[in-house]
Amino acid sequence: MSVRSIDRHQVAALVADAVMAPSMHNAQPWRFRYACGEAVFRLYADPQRRIPHSDPSDRGLHIGCGTALLNLRVALAHAGWAADTELLPEPGDPGLLATVRPVPDRPPDDGLAGLHPAIRSRHTSRHPFADLEVPxxxxxxxxxxxxxxxxxxxxxxxxxxxxxxxxxxxxxxxxxxxxxxxxxxxxxxxxxxxxxxxxxxxxxxxxxxxxxxxxxxxxxxxxxxxxxxxxxxxxxxxxxxxxxxxxxxxxxxxxxxxxxxxxxxxxxxxxxxxxxxxxxxxxxxxxxxxxxxxxxxxxxxxxxxxxxYGAPGPATPRRAVHEVLDIQP
The missing domain is CATH 3.40.109.10 (NADH Oxidase)
Structure with missing residues (x-):
């Protein structure tokens, strides 16, 4: 499958999976850009969603963005693409946290692809758990x-x-x-x-x-x-x-x-x-x-x-994809 075949609807669907990730206080501190000409995703931190007193170093912000990055990799693998991921690719731009480049001539990571069904069923549970051992x-x-x-x-x-x-x-x-x-x-x-x-x-x-x-x-x-x-x-x-x-x-x-x-x-x-x-x-x-x-x-x-082991937690809200994704020529 050619990477150039990723159209705008597919890009939006991939990012919709990515943003199901957890983040501190569900602040969702991420922004995505997809450059059609380069066929590359870029993940940025959203400074407007910092949590200044509880997370003054932005450590939690980076962790939250990392969870969304993993979901994007899972979504790409499920869709049949391998992907090359680079963290902090531009030292002069610390707000650019990662690039993800789909690779058309390499098989996807089956281990990641197999996790895709869990993206939308994973929810934080703040309920009691049973006193049972984890095998x-x-x-x-x-x-x-x-x-x-x-x-x-x-x-x-x-x-x-x-x-x-x-x-x-x-x-x-x-x-x-x-x-x-x-x-x-x-x-x-x-x-x-x-x-x-x-x-x-x-x-x-x-x-x-x-x-x-x-x-x-x-x-x-x-x-x-x-x-x-x-x-x-x-x-x-x-x-x-x-x-x-x-x-x-x-x-x-x-x-x-x-x-x-x-x-x-x-x-x-x-x-x-x-x-x-x-x-x-x-x-x-x-x-x-x-x-x-x-x-x-x-x-x-x-x-x-x-x-x-216990009751599942409810789904928490997410921003609409168009609010967190820019698609560029």
Missing amino acids: RTVRDELGDAARQEGVRLEFVSAQHLETVLTLIRDAETYTFMDAGRDADTSRWTRFGDEAGAAEDGVPDYAFGPRRRGGRAPVRDLAGRRVLAGQDVADFEETPHLVLLSTSGDRPVDWLRTGQAVERVLLVATVHGLRASFATQALEWPDLRWALRDPVTGTGHVQLVLRFG
Whole structure:
């Protein structure tokens, strides 16, 4: 199939898959351009969608854009194209995060193509999970998915779990008392009628219940506000948490993390696992360094995920493709 046969409708469909990716507070901090003459996709950061107090270095922004980049690669593979991806291709333009060039004379990555059905069934679940073990074979597949993107994944050991949970609880307390971070959350959460009409952010119907008992780390997105009718529930006592780490801590490492995160989440979805993010301690530099397991950990922890078996989370809104995609001659 010739790469020149990608028409505008196909380009839009590919980007529609890409933007189903998760991002911090569902801010969707990405923009895509497709140059028809070059047959290349370009992924840009959208600075208007920064989260300045909770993500001052834009690490989370880069991770979010990396998740969308992985989805684009999956969509291309499903459509029959191999693709060459280059991260941060122009040092003089840090807003250009990646280029993706479809390759017509090479077979697509079947491993990526097989993840395509999971793109639209993957949703963050802020509900309780059952106290069930994740099989070793599934754990191994999740670790392999991260490794293929150059990132290390490890399940938090029983010895390290209490430390991680304590750090997350401390971060939640700091965040609750921080006006700037509360403003970030307020900007990106949607209540009542606004939730039904939202095209970004986290609507109140996706908050999940407030925690009554259990130790699973689930962010309380209502914060200082009261969400009428919000349920309460008991969460799992021994949550399954994973740490994703990289050897470096630069924008290129953050983009690799985003791709690894989404690949891991898609593999988890295929296996019926639910997932949520537990990034609270990562948003405080004095807590982030302590997340690494002192026995097995290496490098820089970039993300904490919670896995388990339970209710699926609802789909959260996405901006229309025409708002995030420019097609150029």
